[in-house]
Amino acid sequence: MDCMPEIPILRDLTRCGQSLTKFFFVSPRLLPTIKPGRSRSTKTLPELPEDILISIFANLEIPDLIRASSVCLSWHSAYIVSVYKFGLYKQPSQQTPCLLYTTESGPDGESDMFLYSLAESKSYVLSSLPDPPIRSRHIIGSSHGWIITTDSMSELHLLNPITGDQIALPPITTIEQIDPVYDDNGVLHRYRLAFFTGEDVDEQPRYYTTMSCQEFRDIIFLKAILSADPSTGNYYVVLIHNPSSQLSFARGGDDKWTWLPQHYWFADCIFKDGMLYALTRRGEIHVFDLGGSTITHKKIMGASIHKFYDNKIYLIQDRCGDVLQIWRGSLAEIEESSESSLEDEEPLHEYEEPLHEDEEAVHEYEEPLHEDEEPLHEDEESLHQDGDTISELDSEPECHTQYTTRFEVYEVDFATKMLVERTSLGEDLLFLGHNQSFCLRGEEHPQLKANHIYYTQGEHIISFRHTDERDISVLDLQNNICEKALPEQRCSNWPGPVWMHLNPRKITSDSHNN
Template identity: 35%
Template sequence: MGEQPPADNDWSNLPADVLTTVFCQLEFPDLLRSAAVCTTWRSTVRAVHRLGVYNCPQTPCLIYTTAAGGPRAAELFSLADKNIYRRRIPDPPIGERNIVGSSHGWLVTADARSELHLLNPATGEQLALPPVATIEQVNPVLNHDGGIERYELSFYDATHPRKEYEEPTPYRVDELRHALYLKVVLSCDPSRGDCIAIMIHNPYRQLLFARVGDKKWHWVTTYREYSDCIFQDGAFYAMNLLGGIHRYTIGGSCATRDVIFKDTSPFIAHNVYISGTPSGDVLQIWRMTVYTYREPQELHTTRIEVYKADFDKQKIVAVHSLGDDALFIGHNHTFCISTKDYPQLLPNHVYFTDDDEYWLFDGRDGRRDVGIYSLEDKCVKDVVSPQKWLNWPVPVWITPCFTKILK
């Protein structure tokens, strides 16, 4: 028989560099548990966070607020271990913001002044995006003291000669965000530098973009009526409400459009998404919802259909199974990942959160449409039961990122 190790091995004496190497391979729930082992491990975990070297890929989480946590805290429901982790969020209070995007571990939020912020709930870091007043169709109306009294939103696109389809609509400073912002997608983790934000906004689901650190938003004048957008291979791929896919290459303050997939849908559909896959395919995801007529009225996802874009034949092909992959849709940037890499996820399932343009505010006090859809069984199950989150802000998927901005 081999020699048995001493029973009194002191794991706290492991070298710091060995501990750091091991800790950097753990998902954050296991890292937090490691910090509770002893003071040596706790100090090493803190050093890993402080030095910004912790960049282990994370299983997606659901982020939301609760009454118990209050407006200045968010809770993460980890799909890795099915536990809840509370994070205190810097002001303005997260409970008073709109969430209009989630990319690379960062939330895109709109505060009570309708200004946009990038927020990393894992690190507490926050960055401002360009002022709302620099958006083409937004006009600030000042009071006698020079402060902003309200905003006016004009209804026109880039058609020449310019035609305003209706009179500008006035909005309170805190109200504009509800009507203006639909979805914001980031090109990369802002802590990596040279991050571009692209926005789908009203009126008419047009596009804007800005680099983090820019002073203004740049209006994309080539098209409108977009539903979703992703970033891959150095460009943004925006899908319109008829299933057409347009590639946008950003250079300076200009965006060049290439139509790479024609419109395929015979009808306009608002809840449609675009995603790349680990194997390199491009998917279109079509989400069907219904409203209940009982009080309070509720929105429910009833069916999700997935199609592959065949670029050679310029048509979509029904996908009946994702195999080992899982999809995430909602206000997050739409993504598809392999459950072989994240075994705690359910293969051939679509994880969804509420992002219906018209329901978000009209049904603000109602149940949020959050769940997991099985493509095999065509049924919806709860992420967690009973649901723990408040109805506002809307819960959203996020993949935690602990990489810090280099000062």
């Protein structure tokens, strides 16, 4: 057998170091080896044929798979064949998800990320990630084992935290409503945002505003999803962005964003049967075909009744192919005001959303809003009509944490265009937040709880409150009781944590620019 690292048997891999990227990137030739003349442990790895190893690897959780790939040369070779040649590794629906997060106490606090494995109830460090440092970024989505991030200049990247692959997305100045602003030396230092939705063919911007690059990302980017694994180059990125929660997308290799005008106030998206399904905050569902020579659109579901104080709504496809709408209710509790309680809250109007306490009730210069239109952002202070500045956000003396109070689950009946309430998920469970929402089967994941919803505080409000504690919990739909998803609060508050499946495939297309 090849020269062996001192890892005697496969099950002992879980007891060895917890830095996955160190296992992943280090060649087996560089791993610690048994010195000549030193007695070998009686527990040795068997000589297994490659096809047997591939069969074993295909059933390992991704952390175990990565560790196994670094055991010896023959195992590494089998790993390469399994993952890259045949694509045989545990697919997302079979994987137990992980929570991706950062912490201020890591070996390199600015650059390291961590994975909390729900399967093992322990964390791994992900080091040697590409610049810019991860804690300087904002995570606006996770999908197909990649995260979508925006840096301090508001530029967007795809990052696979397992392989370290990174893809630069088109410049944000190619988004329809965004223009660069340069200083006297020709250096980009601000962006200008035009407020229009394309609802009318001859629509002109109602007003403009300019913002610093870092402030801009906190306000503009709401969520992003992928249609497929970017490692092959054949994928779409869909971006929900302001003003008015509109949609833009880019194909793999594109150098600009394509705007989807006339429709806005989107909350979530999924790809189903090659089509983009987009959900508005009112429960409307729009379907876009992005693959043809001409983009086509159809609204297949009308607005639903507004359910909760704070309108958080998700779109998800269950394991049977049915489309679900998930309505989430949450309230902001000011930790300094312990006297306040849910009972003190008065019901809001059916379509009314609460103004954040820092938000001015009226933008004096604004024209009346469209009947379905909402303020640009819940925490945004008034903008100036001349478009020169956006006022500074208030300092953060208090901690405002969004506590989820309930979920309601509805199946979309496209035949009747009605929502059918589900009081139970049965053996299924859901993962919601800034990740692309997904559904798993409880009996296939014994470490997880059926009829439960695992969630993070994934809404864009967290980008304004960097110091807030994150609500990372699991809710039992049977009794509506929440409990913490992690044994202790180990995540830093910024960037916000996200659920994700892991993807061990490295980029194979030469068309990518890293």
